Amino acid sequence: MFPLSFPLRVLASATEGQKVLDPFSGRGTTLFAARLLGLECVGVDSSPVAAHLSRAKISWSTPDAVTDLAERALKTPAPCEAAPKGEFWDWAYAPQTLEDICRIRGHLLDSSNLGISPEDEDTVHLLRALLMGVLHGPRTKSLPSYFSNQMPRTYATKPAAAVRFWQKREMPPEEVRVIDLVRRRALFTLAELPPRVDSYVENGDSRDALERKENIGKKPFDWVVTSPPYFGMRSYVPDQWLRNWFIGGSPDVEYSERGQIGGKREVEFIEALSSVWQKAAAACHDSAKLVIRFGSLPSLKKDPAALIKESLRASEAWTISTIKSAGVAPSGRRQADQFSTTGGYVGEVDVWAKRAK
Ligand SMILES: C[S@@+](CC[C@H](N)C(=O)[O-])C[C@H]1O[C@@H](n2cnc3c(N)ncnc32)[C@H](O)[C@@H]1O
Known part of the structure; x- marks a missing residue:
């Protein structure tokens, strides 16, 4: 996950009435930032665990x-x-x-x-996410x-x-x-939720989900702020097997990679990402901006900047305006932290792009 400060900083220049998309919404950090700024937003994630967590970020209860x-x-x-x-x-x-x-x-x-x-319904979403x-x-x-x-x-x-x-x-x-832990946690996390905004989360593969207006709404997006799966990271679903059981999955580890981008073959990875950039562009205004934080596992020795550039070039839908190092994420907040065997840190890049003419 990226820190809330990242989408908040990006969206600081958004104006009233604009709409935000995160096609890899994870725990819904972008959606929460949009909500704090009063902006309409849509999130998509193919992991059921992530989709439930994202949904909680747009819900309101006490x-x-x-x-x-x-x-x-x-x-x-x-x-x-x-x-x-x-x-x-x-x-x-x-x-x-x-x-x-x-x-x-x-x-x-x-x-x-x-x-x-x-x-x-919102109370249900929040109780579920709290327990997860x-x-x-x-x-x-x-x-x-x-x-x-x-x-x-x-x-x-x-x-x-x-x-x-x-x-x-x-x-x-x-x-x-x-019940004691639920009470304590609810008081701690839900005490001052910002007001709801017009928002929606779809549990699905962005390569399909972005094509359906019933998911994303008719109004085009002004911002796409996202962090796609890092190259080589394929374990979002099995790593979350216990939370996946809690939301109705099997009580055994599920190794499914259904709808997950992130495999080891570079060509397929780039193709999959570029398809999402294309579909996102089709759902955006001509003046929309795309902002991506991206990295790759150090063990795979791939330059994240080269991978993301190639995926955007292949999409023919976006032109990069800025690409720079995101710095080193604080310990415990990086996607790669869960891989104790990788060692070192993962170099992350921030990419700003606008619609290709
Ligand atoms: C890096 S995480 C996003 C983290 C998010 N920025 C946050 O702060 O929590 C990438 C997410 O992409 C999701 N994902 C992978 N392939 C996908 C696909 N084809 N469509 C939608 N979501 C996908 C994964 O389930 C994972 O939750």
């Missing part, structure tokens, strides 16, 4: 409403709430914590027993910040490695009271 919904869910049997079984689950969560997570998960997948009105955010992470000495036994926060360890880690350290899971 800490009380989100906590009340969680409380109501915990008191009401869900249509389906069976807990997954196996060593990983026994070590990852204390039994009552897992039971409560599964009950809320069941209601979020089928809310028929809760009688949720369309006006409550606290599903796994490091254990703390004070009040727990995450439901799980010791785990990284950014990605979920694969089950066998996680179990080995806990067994070796004789580290059973601690009970975490689900």
Whole structure:
């Protein structure tokens, strides 16, 4: 993810009534920046986890409403709430914590027993994203910040490695009271949400999704602010397998690369990106600007500037006006941080482009 300061800085020169697109919306940082500036926005992401997180960034509710919904869910049997079984689950969560997570998960997948009105939809999006955010992470000495036994926060360890880690350290899971953590987190993250803006998030492949007006609306975009998958990065979906389970996926790691750009073959990667730049251009005003932050894994020894230039050239839709180093992202905020084997930092570039004449 890029820091909020990046899209905020880019969009500082946007004017009232303009519309913003992020065709690789991830956690919805661009959408949130647009919202802070009162700009209409659309996000697309092919990862269901990312699409849900993006959706939460455009939703509005209150800490009380989100906590009340969680409380109501915990008191009401869900249509389906069976807990997954196996060593990983026994070590990852204390039994009552897992039971409560599964009950809320069941209601979020089928809310028929809760009688949720369309006006409550945003509260549902925010509760879902809040739970996804606290599903796994490091254990703390004070009040727990995450439901799980010791785990990284950014990605979920694969089950066998996680179990080995806990067994070796004789580290059973601690009970975490689900409602207490939801309340604390809701108060912390949702206390002062900016007003809603006209906005939409589509879970789909941008190569198709941008062609459909029902996704992106009739009004053309003025800004495309985005960060495509870095070259060689193919693990967005499997790295998020536990959050993917929470939103209805399999309780095992899913290795699907469905709709994901980022594979190892350079030609295909460039072709896929250029297709998105083309479709985005077709949905933009002639005066629109495209701003991209991009990098590649150091282990692949590819120059990100050369890759992104080639993808834009191949699209025949955009002309680069500026390309410069983005500097070194602070530790923990880089896409490549999750790859402990890569070492070093990833060189990132910022590219500004305008519509080709
Ligand atoms: C670098 S991340 C975006 C991070 C985002 N800027 C943020 O701040 O959270 C790239 C995103 O592109 C998504 N993605 C990959 N291929 C895609 C495609 N064909 N269409 C839409 N999204 C795609 C991935 O799922 C991932 O969430």
